[in-house]
Amino acid sequence: MHFVFTLNPSLDAGLPIDFATKTVEEQFEWYQMLWKIMQKNLCQQFKITISEKKDLVAAEMSDLAVYCQPKIKDLECFDKYDFKEIRSFAENKAPIGKNCASEFFKYNCKALSRIYPKGERLDSSNFNPCPLWKCGCQMVALNFQSPDKYLQISNALFSLNGKCGYVLKPEKLRNNQYKILSKNGTDKWVIHLKVIAARHLPKSRKAIISPFVVVELCEDNSKENKYKTLLIKENGLNPVWKTRPEIVEFTVCDPHCAFLHFEVNEEDVLSEPALLAQATFPVVGLKTGYRSVPLKNGFSEDIELASLLVFVEVKHSRI
Numbered sequence: 517m518h519f520v521f522t523l524n525p526s527l528d529a530g531l532p533i534d535f536a537t538k539t540v541e542e543q544f545e546w547y548q549m550l551w552k553i554m555q556k557n558l559c560q561q562f563k564i565t566i567s568e569k570k571d572l573v574a575a576e577m578s579d580l581a582v583y584c585q586p587k588i589k590d591l592e593c594f595d596k597y598d599f600k601e602i603r604s605f606a607e608n609k610a611p612i613g614k615n616c617a618s619e620f621f622k623y624n625c626k627a628l629s630r631i632y633p634k635g636e637r638l639d640s641s642n643f644n645p646c647p648l649w650k651c652g653c654q655m656v657a658l659n660f661q662s663p664d665k666y667l668q669i670s671n672a673l674f675s676l677n678g679k680c681g682y683v684l685k686p687e688k689l690r691n692n693q694y695k696i697l698s699k700n701g702t703d704k705w706v707i708h709l710k711v712i713a714a715r716h717l718p719k720s721r722k723a724i725i726s727p728f729v730v731v732e733l734c735e736d737n738s739k740e741n742k743y744k745t746l747l748i749k750e751n752g753l754n755p756v757w758k759t760r761p762e763i764v765e766f767t768v769c770d771p772h773c774a775f776l777h778f779e780v781n782e783e784d785v786l787s788e789p790a791l792l793a794q795a796t797f798p799v800v801g802l803k804t805g806y807r808s809v810p811l812k813n814g815f816s817e818d819i820e821l822a823s824l825l826v827f828v829e830v831k832h833s834r835i
Contacts (some may be wrong), residue, residue: 518537518538518539518541518617518794519537519543519661520534520535520536520537521534521535521546521547522534522535523535523550527808528687529685529750530563531791532577532788533538535791539715541637544571547578547627551687553785553796555807568679576785581734583600584600584602584603584628584803585600585602586601586602586603586604586664586683587601587602587603587607589816590813594619594622594623597623597626597627597785598626598627599626599627600627601627601628602627602630602632602822603623603627603628603629604629604630604631604806605629605630605631605632605797606631606632606633606634606635606807607631607632607634607643607648608634608654609634610629610631610648610651612647612648612651617696617705617745618695618696618821620650620651621651621689621692621694621696622692623763624651624652624653624654624689625652625689625691625777626691626692628654628655629652629653629654629655629658630654630655630657631645631648631653631655631656631657632657632669633657636659637659638796639662640659640661640662640690641659641662642658642659642662642666642667642831643666644666644734645658645666645670646669646734646773646774646775647736649673649736649772649773650689650736651696652690652769654661654685656670658754659671662707663813663814663815664815665732665734665777666813666815667794667814667815667816668777668794668796668812668816669734669775669777669796670726671796671816672796672797672798672816673775673798674727674776675797675798675801676798676800676801688772689769689772703770703771703832703833704767704768704769704832705767705768705771705774705799705831706765706766706767706768706801706830706831707733707765707766707767707768707776707799707828707829707830708741708763708765708826708828708829708831709712709731709762709764709766709776709826709827709829710762710763710825710827711757711768711824711825711826711827712728712747712756712757712806712824712826712827713730713755713756713757714754714821714822714825715754715780715813715821715822715825716752716753716792716820716821716823717753717792717822718752718792718819718822718824719752719754719811720790720792721784723750723754724750724751724783725750725752725792725804725815726747726748726750726751726782726783727747727748727752727755727780727781727782727792728744728745728746728747728748728753728780728781728782728783728789729737729745729757729770729778729779729780729781729824729832730742730743730744730745730789731744731764731776731777731778731779732775732776732777732779733742733766733768733775733776733777733799734774734775734777734796735768735769735770735773735774735775736770736786738806740798741766743764745757745760748782752792757787761820763827763829768799771799771800772800774798774799775797775798775799776796776797776799776802777794777795777796777825778794778796778809778811779791779794780792780793780811780824791814793812793813793822794811794812794813794814795809795810795811795812795824796816802828802830803830804828804829804830805827805828806826806827807819807825807827807828808823808824808825809823809825809826809828810822811823811824
């Protein structure tokens, strides 16, 4: 071949390609053909780019619309819907009141819903996701920049499935005949708990800390259900709670939407609790026995060697 030219594609499109011809005329024909192909591809890419800028939707995201179509109008009208729908609600607009919770639950058995923090949360605080999970909401968005109790509850829920980001809803929440506003026929669990000791607690601003532990049962109601240990003076290495060893009882009405939350605090100069470490567990994942509870920071990151020693007894019954 007397005439050779090379086509250099973009860096991510592959290796250069060599073209060889016997005559200049054949070389020019190849050049024209390749030029038309490239111009056609560039024109298609330009149209896609213009469309994305106009619609504010990427082409790849638009292709998913067949699986997930947003429903904007008539958010609380659940007369007609299908499995392809998804509706978005601010936390204070979600229809979880007594008048519409049952219809919203039936909707979530077939279609999708997502809940996000209301705009008034300028401090990026979070809301309690438990009532929304109990209504079957599939996506409950929280402010991940705020390491508060509700973010820790969310992290605890998704620890049930190996932290893969997906947890199957309980069977009863997939049955549209389930009465979410009724207590009849639901499981009742009783948890007996005793905080015994701790070890290697993280330091705060003080060189030596004086810790105490708060254990809370978190459910979808606003009723406070807490237990607080005594303060151990100046011992963050291996504090032991001997003077108040009684076993505390927690009654759980709906174990699938309940969490046991541990907080290790110390009192500052103003007698306000300062968080040192925490641990949160779904009630359905608890087991009876003496347990070492690994402690985490506010963002649910492991704290090396820090743990609590507790005794837990879980009893199942029916109401």
